[in-house]
Amino acid sequence: MKPFQFLAGVFEPCSARELGERARAAEDRGATSFVMPDHLLPQFAPVPYLAAVAALTERLRISAFVLNNDLRHPAVLAADLASLDVLSEGRLDVAIGAGWNEPEYAAIGLPFAPSRVRQARLGEAITVIKGCFGPEPFSFAGEHYTITKHDGWPKPVQQPHIPFLVGGGGRRTLELAAREADIVGLAPRILSGQRVDPTSITWAATEEKIGWVRQAAGGRFADLAFNVYSSQWPIVVTDDLRGEARKVIDALRKRTGVELTEQEVIDSPHLFLGSIERFVEKFSELRERLGISSFLVGDLEDLGPVVERLAGT
Numbered sequence: 001m002k003p004f005q006f007l008a009g010v011f012e013p014c015s016a017r018e019l020g021e022r023a024r025a026a027e028d029r030g031a032t033s034f035v036m037p038d039h040l041l042p043q044f045a046p047v048p049y050l051a052a053v054a055a056l057t058e059r060l061r062i063s064a065f066v067l068n069n070d071l072r073h074p075a076v077l078a079a080d081l082a083s084l085d086v087l088s089e090g091r092l093d094v095a096i097g098a099g100w101n102e103p104e105y106a107a108i109g110l111p112f113a114p115s116r117v118r119q120a121r122l123g124e125a126i127t128v129i130k131g132c133f134g135p136e137p138f139s140f141a142g143e144h145y146t147i148t149k150h151d152g153w154p155k156p157v158q159q160p161h162i163p164f165l166v167g168g169g170g171r172r173t174l175e176l177a178a179r180e181a182d183i184v185g186l187a188p189r190i191l192s193g194q195r196v197d198p199t200s201i202t203w204a205a206t207e208e209k210i211g212w213v214r215q216a217a218g219g220r221f222a223d224l225a226f227n228v229y230s231s232q233w234p235i236v237v238t239d240d241l242r243g244e245a246r247k248v249i250d251a252l253r254k255r256t257g258v259e260l261t262e263q264e265v266i267d268s269p270h271l272f273l274g275s276i277e278r279f280v281e282k283f284s285e286l287r288e289r290l291g292i293s294s295f296l297v298g299d300l301e302d303l304g305p306v307v308e309r310l311a312g313t
Helices: 016-029 046-056 074-087 102-107 115-133 171-180 203-223 241-256 262-267 276-290 304-310
Strands: 005-008 033-036 061-064 094-097 138-141 146-150 164-168 183-186 225-229 292-298
Touching (some): 005 225, 005 304, 016 033, 016 046, 016 304, 033 046, 046 061, 046 074, 061 094, 074 115, 094 183, 115 138, 115 146, 115 164, 115 171, 164 171, 171 203, 203 225, 203 276, 241 262, 276 292, 276 304
Parallel strands (some): 005 033, 005 292, 033 061, 094 164, 164 183
Antiparallel strands (some): 138 146
16 A cells, blocks of 8 residues: 655744744644645645745655646646746655636636536646656647657656646546656546536546546556545534534535435545544544545644544555
8 A cells, every 4th residue: 555645734824933833733733745726715825835835845745636737738837837946956746637616717708618628728738747857858749739859848857747637527537647747646527517416426436537537647547646635514623523413414415416325425535524533433444445645634623633534564
């Protein structure tokens, strides 16, 4: 089994001094990485945030969670990412997805293409980014990007390449992750109207997604790591697990019309509920039975004791 990886972060704007204090505290508690989402919301932009974290810590890896491919040209993004890898002395992970939050696109007049187009664009972008990281000029002619004898600089510290995390909830994106990523981010499936399909956060749905990855990855599968994060409900540390599960069931039914069972909620890899002992048990079970070893745990206010217990194991 792969060692546990815990991704922490500070998601609201703050001073560099406070950011450094909180990042170093997470580092001391055993967090593996410090991350920042990539949204046009009240938050930091990921690149300067990650540069600051790199400068203010010694061991933490840094990553977006995850970059929206549609917001930047991949050759420009590759230069930013390689710069972060150099500045951090090789502590960057490249985490990227196809983009999903349609209101952000509308707010800046960016066309929101069908999912198959965004997924195809993501696949080409990964090829371009990896090409920019390579040792010599490269060319690429795709449907969405054209690169002509471009030599990307700077070159990353990590060789032969920076680890990639590719996240998604649909089969096409997960099959792309199986072929191109080192870490596969398992996400809920987004329906039309930006609605999450509650059935896609269950244990059974997660097993199905991992099966898609296994089939597409072939001989790479044993080398892949899997990541999950809390979705549709905040992280709740409680001794009343079943009572909290019933709250989730009621809220999801009202929001989506779908009613999960109590056990589906309790077992869901995307619902982080229960006592500290329950979290230790659940994360261990997810790793043992599904191979999920990477968890986004936020600011550690709630799950710090869990990270301290499991970090390094």
